[in-house]
Amino acid sequence: MFDAFGHYAPFIQDYIYEHGWQKLRAIQLAGADVIFNTDNNLLLSAATASGKTEAAFFPILTELAQDPPDSVGCLYIAPLKALINDQYLRLSDLCAGGDIPVWRYHGDVSQSQKRKLFKHPSGVLQITPESLESLMINKHADIPRLFGDLRYIVIDELHSFLRSDRGGQTFCLIERLGRLAACDPRRVGLSATIGDPRAAGRFLAAGSRRKTSIPKIKDDHQVWRLSMEHFYKTDPQAGAGSAAGQPPLAKASDQAPEMADPSMAYIFDHTRGKKCLVFTNSREECEAVCQVLRQYCEAKHEPDRFMIHHGNLSAAFRQSAEEAMKDDNVKLTTCATATLELGIDIGQLERAFQIDAPFTVSGFLQRMGRTGRRGNPPEMWFVMREDHPESRAMLPVLFPWPLLQGIALVQLYLEERWVEPPRENRLPYSLLYHQTMSTLASMGEMTPAELASRVLSLSYFHRVSQADYKVLLRHLLKTDQIQWTENKGLIVGLSGERVTNNFKFYAVFQENEEYSVHSASEELGTIVKPPPIGDKVAIAGHVWVVEEIDRQRHQVYVHRVKGRIPAYFGDVPGDIHPRILERMRQILSEDRNYPYLMANAVARLNETRSMASMAGMPAKQLVNLGGKTWCLFPWTGTYAFLALERLLKLKCAKRLGLKNFDSVRPYYMQFSMDVSPEDFFAIVKEEASKDFDPLDLVYPKEVPVFDKYDEYLPDELVRKEFAESVLDLAEMRRCVEKMR
The missing domain is CATH 3.30.70 (Alpha-Beta Plaits)
Structure with missing residues (x-):
């Protein structure tokens, strides 16, 4: 068997001894074997907290220490600034013994730190796709010096890049960087939720001229603590009067506020004295849930033990929630969206709740994977909610769609280890515009042929024809996004400069027109479509009255009041894969219960199957x-x-x-x-x-x-x-x- 430990640099061996590791894990042995003994790209897919980061970085840092590069040696790309900040501490600790610097480059990093990087490009650089885009545009001339000897690119949470233009942008930037810096780095992808490793391996390798090695790691039998309960928002519940022998009924909390539904009482009671996450599928629902749970605290004269975390909150609010969660002595519960779905270390979480079903198997696995670290099994409690239907409601309205969807997500993974595959072979014209403008903004004047050769040769655009690209360029000339020079070259036009000179240009994900919300000197976060002065707004888990709106600066000034109102941050569409709907159909025809269903959910499922059968469904x-x-x-x-x-x-x-x-x-x-x-x-x-x-x-x-x-x-x-x-x-x- 390959002796990975013997190949590691002495400071890595010391790190392993100091942390009391008795042996290396299978994924670490496999990662070292590929990195030390091949020239391939590497895809490491294993459960959360399985040691993927060390599996990649132990051998990478060994090579950087033994043969120091003349530039940044390893580029680490992650989808979230919070994940970078979290991994920065971990990597800095690991690199200290080898005297390998670790740098961060994103919007919250000081200019002085960035200047130090430019003076001494070396070691490991951590960056988001958006900051890499900014670097390519604004520091174009520095790219060869920064990355001329780049050896590795590590892409963390790879699954989050597989089904969106943000992933396409990331891999376009990787290809552009390699060409500009004349380097040929190996790519290492890390993920806990890869359903089709071969497809993910193709995605990872596109444009790199290397094969991807995908070690098969033995899937240790993992115990889950999983429950799924159903609630109507008012009594009676579906399981009222259940037969003996059924799982225990969920009980509403005593003395609950009148406006709160039993599902909120259930979450309130089962988070007391524990450190938990409550996941929702939208920022609006996140705000609403946090408001209700805080009202429970007030009604019961208990200290407020609920925090909130989503993408529209200010960095200060998000960071305070993250810091509180890292403290194992603080038993708080945080209401969150997908912002806490990815691999930020938030300490010893005891339990995760999921309100209704997420849209993807990947999302379910990532959210459950937030718990179960340090020897404990992952634990998730699904809470499915619906209103009682009106007396004359038609058949399709009577179906508990979130309950069926939740069961389907769980069963697809338990039975088949199925997770959503990458979205391949798209016609990404929106990203094509973006990368065209980015290339011109960074490189300056180019002939149409030069521009086409730079952009259309990027592997993500393999389906775009020359004819379509001509149509795009003609339109951009007509709309002054680009313009001709006297030398018959193309440059960014006046209208195009208004787009590319805005910091929002670095991102390809859709954004709403947002207003920042301020209470005195404190920034609370951002909202979409501010209400009129005197109306109320919900943000940061509280209710505020609007005092003033500065539409030129996009700022809203508020003061806090009691109460509860819905929040609005913009639409969040869900892309649900056909396999999930097919499995939902199968659930209706199966004559079985699932061991994680609680009494109300069992009763609601049986009732639904009976309705479906009477209608001749699902056949x-x-x-x-x-x-x-x-x-x-x-x-x-x-x-x-x-x-x-x-x-x-x-x-x-x-x-x-x-x-x-x-x-x-x-x-x-x-x-x-x-x-x-x-x-x-x-x-x-x-x-x-x-x-x-x-x-x-x-x-x-x-x-x-x-x-x-x-x-x-x-x-x-x-x-x-x-x-x-x-x-x-x-x-x-x-x-x-x-x-x-």
């Missing part, structure tokens, strides 16, 4: 709701569902006599029609099987702006990207073909 996908009104359950993912909606409206409507169309994506569509179920399926299958242009599913005159920079694209490219990259026609056709 029957088209259910009559009375007269000519029907409901279609496609059981497919968000983007295939969207394509099917448009097929029905644009290709089938006349033949079906379709009227009163409504849908709840991606669960069901409701409409009236003039044909029989047999004719419906025949017509839909016939239309779906035709060889039509995907653009046929875009409405006339529709320009479906979907990504951040779509507004700067010509309409024809926006329509084409939506038709070929957002609408999932292939999956929609498979879905229709299986319908009966």
